[in-house]
Amino acid sequence: MRAVIPYKKQNAKSRLSPALTLEEREYFVELMLRDVVESLQAAGVNKIDVLTTPQNGVPDDLDVDIIFSEHDLNKAINGYLETVDEPVLVIMADLPLVTPQHIRNITDIEDDLVIVPGKGGGTNVLFIKNPDSFYVRYYDSSYINHCRIAQEMQQSVHVFDSFLLSTDIDEPQDLVEIMLHGHGLSKSYIDSKFGMEDNGRARVRVSLCQ
Amino acid sequence: MRAVIPYKKQNAKSRLSPALTLEEREYFVELMLRDVVESLQAAGVNKIDVLTTPQNGVPDDLDVDIIFSEHDLNKAINGYLETVDEPVLVIMADLPLVTPQHIRNITDIEDDLVIVPGKGGGTNVLFIKNPDSFYVRYYDSSYINHCRIAQEMQQSVHVFDSFLLSTDIDEPQDLVEIMLHGHGLSKSYIDSKFGMEDNGRARVRVSLCQ
Numbered sequence: 001m002r003a004v005i006p007y008k009k010q011n012a013k014s015r016l017s018p019a020l021t022l023e024e025r026e027y028f029v030e031l032m033l034r035d036v037v038e039s040l041q042a043a044g045v046n047k048i049d050v051l052t053t054p055q056n057g058v059p060d061d062l063d064v065d066i067i068f069s070e071h072d073l074n075k076a077i078n079g080y081l082e083t084v085d086e087p088v089l090v091i092m093a094d095l096p097l098v099t100p101q102h103i104r105n106i107t108d109i110e111d112d113l114v115i116v117p118g119k120g121g122g123t124n125v126l127f128i129k130n131p132d133s134f135y136v137r138y139y140d141s142s143y144i145n146h147c148r149i150a151q152e153m154q155q156s157v158h159v160f161d162s163f164l165l166s167t168d169i170d171e172p173q174d175l176v177e178i179m180l181h182g183h184g185l186s187k188s189y190i191d192s193k194f195g196m197e198d199n200g201r202a203r204v205r206v207s208l209c210q
Numbered sequence: 211m212r213a214v215i216p217y218k219k220q221n222a223k224s225r226l227s228p229a230l231t232l233e234e235r236e237y238f239v240e241l242m243l244r245d246v247v248e249s250l251q252a253a254g255v256n257k258i259d260v261l262t263t264p265q266n267g268v269p270d271d272l273d274v275d276i277i278f279s280e281h282d283l284n285k286a287i288n289g290y291l292e293t294v295d296e297p298v299l300v301i302m303a304d305l306p307l308v309t310p311q312h313i314r315n316i317t318d319i320e321d322d323l324v325i326v327p328g329k330g331g332g333t334n335v336l337f338i339k340n341p342d343s344f345y346v347r348y349y350d351s352s353y354i355n356h357c358r359i360a361q362e363m364q365q366s367v368h369v370f371d372s373f374l375l376s377t378d379i380d381e382p383q384d385l386v387e388i389m390l391h392g393h394g395l396s397k398s399y400i401d402s403k404f405g406m407e408d409n410g411r412a413r414v415r416v417s418l419c420q
Contacts, residue, residue, distance in 0.1 A: 117373060117390070117391065119387075120383065120386055120387075121386060121390055121406070141406065143390060144390070159391075161372050161373050161374055162371050162372065162373055163327060163371050163372055163373050163375070163376035164371055165373070166373035166376075173330065176330055176331060177329075177330075180327070180331055180353060180354070181327065181369075196331070196351065
């Protein structure tokens, strides 16, 4: 099997801008990428492609292959799927809570397709056993899209139920989850920048370190 | 083992008020309670207590024991824990995505304490093997509280990783998760009232059925 991580550094994670500057966001997404790659490698996945735009931004020291694509996300990944003839793990770069055990568990599942849902109908991870019998359609309720495409292509589906893997980091409030449940470089960075305070409603929220 | 479900019907889930009227919210929380009880029973848990305020609100036809308490949540649960001498599953009433398999998996874990985290540092489920060696502290980063209390009381901890069980239903956006991943009475009700629309940002949001 191999893994592919779609990645875009430039002006990444604009919805985090209330909490992080542009430079901080671009630094932070690189740390999240490193954490994802680390978990894949620790799980024994040694064929890792990073699919990115020609501006690149992937650090040189990562033991990954870089694939450039000018296309939008769906075209880029579907183009990539046409070039591979082994199972492919499509894992997003903003999942710093992923652990090697998640990767092992997902890749042990026997169904044709494993979907890890994200919040609000998104798709965080896909494990595609038969890349010639699947295509992706991210954005616009991608979870529903991917279930439907699997059904259309007669691929059996397993929905993988993990809080940590459903937690993609998009908005300031998501940073709390890194503080509470994270590990690795992204946790160290976020811990150095933020604290938590109670908001009186059974939730914690981020606050700048004083 | 036994299960206890803290429950309060009156003016429940005020943060859902952008989406549901008071009557609808009170009806909906009862449906969520029914779904939680159903999953417990299907998992073979037949000793189920509902811990509620004297105004009650628990439907008569549920096969549960009702325990009244005037106290706040923490005092009520801690008082309850003092009366039991078997493992206790404390499961919140707003977890309609819970399945019988979750219950079986949690209760099979051998650690002294199983914690199912909620979003933003909350605690959705606790499985307390030794009720005389634990006490609860909900609100104000309860996840951290409960990990700390377990450490203080020398109880081993397993953090249970489930997207569905981490999804407590508090805000209108959470209703999407019921539509996408739910089952049972709460899903039927929410499906009858709402649809989904894409907001152009890779997430879906609730919209009123036309």
